[in-house]
Amino acid sequence: MIDQVKIPVIVNGAAGKMGREVVKAIAQAPDMTLMGAIDTSLEHQGKDAGELLDLGKPLGIPITNQLEPMLTFINQKIQRGVMVDFTHPSSVYNSVRNAIAYGIHPVVGTTGLSSEQIQNLADFADKASVGCLIIPNFLIGIILLQQAAMAASQYFDHVEIIELHHNQKADAPSGTAIQTAQMLATMGKNFNKQPVEETEKLLGARGSLTDNGIRIHSIRLPGLIAHQEVIFGSPGQIYTLRHDTSDRSCYMPGVLLAIRKVSQLKSLVYGLDKIL
Incomplete structure (x- = not known):
């Protein structure tokens, strides 16, 4: 019944x-x-x-x-x-x-x-x-990371995202990394204006590129579960936000x-x- x-x-x-x-x-x-x-x-x-x-x-x-x-x-x-x-x-x-x-x-x-x-x-x-x-x-920690990233983006014009997952994950970038970039895009600014014209000697070396200039880099290795870094930079300083999981x-x-x-x-x- x-x-x-x-x-x-x-x-x-x-x-x-x-x-x-x-x-x-x-x-x-x-x-x-x-x-x-x-x-x-x-x-x-x-x-x-x-x-x-x-x-x-x-x-x-x-x-x-x-x-x-x-x-x-x-x-x-x-x-x-x-x-x-x-x-x-x-x-x-x-x-x-x-x-x-x-x-x-x-x-x-x-x-x-x-x-x-x-x-x-x-x-x-x-x-x-x-x-x-x-x-x-589904993690509260990721929500806190994203909220902190939104706050930081008001003061930094350069940011890149690194997401790291186990090597059985089929899609890249991760949905979390994409969502984080989308949230930063709502700030209405373009990030990472380059002082020089970049050339990739190997295709994809600089990661994927969002419409508002954010680079997302994906790493896939056994031993990882799910991890994300949002790295902000400005002259003389780096501000890094990171979240790690150790058990599903x-x-x-x-x-x-x-x-x-x-x-x-x-x-x-x-x-x-x-x-x-």
Whole structure:
């Protein structure tokens, strides 16, 4: 029997590094119930989500690659279901659009969506009156870093962003780095006016370039999780803001907050700071 009090949640990408943490957090949350664990990896099909995570007991939820039938089931039985997506940039758009079409509220941690795709999803969510959260980063620390960067940008005209992630991350730059650059762009100024004409001896040596002159550099190495630096410079001084993660469990308070908030929305909202 479905508990009508607890929030029913589907995790898409359940066998991935972030997906496993999400499944564990939902299993331990008193106000949530795991309804589905979706993953396309063949090696995990049919395995119990609890046994895969070594929780000490089965959850009675098998790993399956059948997302749409699960969305259909939730749509027919429950009106306030949530889908958390930590999958891949190549599949996230269709998964989120399908969830909205079935009246399931998406919480999206997968990055790599283009601006056009986000706008299309926003238009679709508006028409369906279904809340959707797209969150490049679920960490309070990153929000504080971005706020500090906004404050610093009033006094510095030169800034570059370095983001560092594990080498299994498929998209670059990271969604967090792009969001940070977008926030700095709202200051209405162009950064990094160069006194000389630069020449790259190797293509990409200076990183990617935003419309307002901010350079973003992406590093991918095993041993990293997720890290970001925003470096400001002016004659005689450097001001560096940095955030590091050492365990993926640090994302879970933000993920659980988003799950609790998304069903209260009627449109797409971008960024964790909008729901704090």
